[in-house]
Amino acid sequence: MSINLNGYHVLITGGSSGMGYEMAKTLLSHGATVIIAALNKAKLEKAYATLNSKENDVYIVQMDVTDEQSIMKVASWYREKFTHLDLLINNAGVGGNIKGLETYRHTGHFYDIPTSAFKLIFDTNVLGYFLVTKAFSPLMVEQGKGQIIYTSTSTETMTRTGMIPYGPSKSAAEAMTTVLSQELQDKGIMVNVICPGGFTRTNLATPDMIEFFKKNNMPILEPTILNKPILFLASKDAQKITGEKFIGNKFDRYLEKHQINFED
Numbered sequence: 001m002s003i004n005l006n007g008y009h010v011l012i013t014g015g016s017s018g019m020g021y022e023m024a025k026t027l028l029s030h031g032a033t034v035i036i037a038a039l040n041k042a043k044l045e046k047a048y049a050t051l052n053s054k055e056n057d058v059y060i061v062q063m064d065v066t067d068e069q070s071i072m073k074v075a076s077w078y079r080e081k082f083t084h085l086d087l088l089i090n091n092a093g094v095g096g097n098i099k100g101l102e103t104y105r106h107t108g109h110f111y112d113i114p115t116s117a118f119k120l121i122f123d124t125n126v127l128g129y130f131l132v133t134k135a136f137s138p139l140m141v142e143q144g145k146g147q148i149i150y151t152s153t154s155t156e157t158m159t160r161t162g163m164i165p166y167g168p169s170k171s172a173a174e175a176m177t178t179v180l181s182q183e184l185q186d187k188g189i190m191v192n193v194i195c196p197g198g199f200t201r202t203n204l205a206t207p208d209m210i211e212f213f214k215k216n217n218m219p220i221l222e223p224t225i226l227n228k229p230i231l232f233l234a235s236k237d238a239q240k241i242t243g244e245k246f247i248g249n250k251f252d253r254y255l256e257k258h259q260i261n262f263e264d
């Protein structure tokens, strides 16, 4: 194990499944204290049961990223329990997997999208990112350091037909990341984006989408795809990087291009 994250505190939203779960697992295995926040209690408990061990320092907390009160409750709990926060990963997200989008997935007509589904996706992927960052960044400002990450998607997905409202929600969140990176840089806080670089086998990927990808021989990435980029961002090598986007399946190319010798 080359990176030692002992004493390093991470709060990850949506860490109860998919890429968030895998990132939590790898950060824990390198010694970090990881607090997983998500909505569904049973899923959180299941994640805890598989991650908790004598060597690991993992916590779970129920939090709805679309609900400011729920977030503020967790922020107060966090301040009472922990002294600092090194890394906030805004990873919670919803997309084509939510109820109400079945007809749109079939017809591809944007007018088949129920307004409630549009709102839920923007509330989770954009407003949620804003509310969680608003609640936890003051602690980082007090510390004079920290790192904020947003899990996004590829540029192509943002603008491809059939991607309303998921694609536009991710592009709004990325624009916010660029603004935040500029506003927080002189406070010692770095803000970056990560994305897998393609369709990834998680709960967000519905069985019909997986079937479509398989039928058309299109690649499906595994949920561990962000483990190396997140370890790199948590490492000392990355403490001055801000306003950048790291793509999981192109990450080795990034390291090569910048001549970075990174062992995870």
Ligand SMILES: NC(=O)c1ccc[n+]([C@@H]2O[C@H](COP(=O)([O-])OP(=O)(O)OC[C@H]3O[C@@H](n4cnc5c(N)ncnc54)[C@H](OP(=O)(O)O)[C@@H]3O)[C@@H](O)[C@H]2O)c1
Residues within 6 Å of the ligand: 013, 014, 015, 016, 017, 018, 019, 020, 037, 038, 039, 040, 041, 043, 063, 064, 065, 066, 091, 092, 093, 094, 095, 124, 151, 152, 153, 154, 195, 196, 197, 198, 199, 200, 201, 202, 203, 204, 205, 223
């Ligand atoms: N899978 C892909 O192909 C793909 C591609 C590009 C980007 N992404 C992004 O990757 C991120 C992780 O998603 P995933 O693919 O790993 O899917 P996932 O397994 O469904 O994970 C999503 C996580 O978000 C949580 N979440 C959803 N709504 C929430 C809310 N209101 N409050 C708190 N937590 C909430 C879920 O917890 P609960 O189950 O408790 O709600 C779950 O832990 C998302 O931001 C997604 O947009 C995914």
